[in-house]
């Protein structure tokens with residue numbers, strides 16, 4: 267059974283009605299508490315265990331669990347802080363969090379809900395009740411993932427759409443500015459695509475775009491990297507925490523992967539196969555400017571790659587004062 271049935275990472279959308287075993291992350295510094303939860307869920311859930319707040323954050327970013335059962339009192343980062351950080355990060359903000367704790371007072375529970383948890387369970391608890399509550403929130407997650415996939419997925423290619431791209435670029439720009447990390451953007455265009463459609467017809471053109479989308483996805487390895495269909499035969503990739511050299515490397519790998527797919531394109535002047543041109547622009551760790559600047563300048567680089575002969579990558583660091 268597929269554990270990741272959609273093209274979009276992190277979404278819990280069943281494929282052809284097949285049930286997916288939900289992926290739960292259990293976070294507690296005490297082994298005995300983990301054991302109780304493990305026994306309650308191991309029969310029908312995939313379980314991941316973290317013994318510290320720091321490890322929980324790493325796992326959430328890398329593995330996108332469907333729900334987190336989170337202890338409050340832990341020696342490194344406490345549960346409230348873990349929850350706050352998950353909710354502040356666009357990559358993890360949709361993962362529901364339930365606190366499981368021996369705190370029983372109203373103020374603690376209210377604080378847990380304030381920092382973004384969906385529920386608060388006090389120890390000792392009834393296994394039946396915890397299972398019921400977890401299942402309720404998993405169902406809600408499935409429903410909201412389904413809605414998000416309708417809103418954010420390009421139906422032709424299965425990758426994200428322009429609406430997702432616009433939202434995510436804005437939030438990643440804000441995050442990169444706050445954390446002082448680089449952010450790279452790739453703009454990618456299929457060479458001589460109009461001629462492709464004229465030569466092979468629009469249905470073949472649609473197939474070509476699906477193949478290009480797949481070739482791009484194959485070279486985006488990290489969970490935070492995203493590709494969207496920007497419009498027509500144009501795609502955009504957002505690469506958080508990626509410098510110019512690394513982004514250029516990814517762009518070259520995508521360009522080579524599209525070429526290696528050897529989709530016939532007899533109407534191209536370059537080669538008898540489909541090729542792409544890629545523009546790369548990178549915001550440095552500490553740099554002024556706007557997400558709009560980044561987009562415009564990635565487009566300028568794409569134009570340079572086209573002008574330079576196509577099937578090429580052109581890259582540059584963002585220049586906020588360029589007056590574009």
Ligand SMILES: [Mg+2]
Nearest residue numbers: 295337339340
């Ligand atoms: Mg504890």
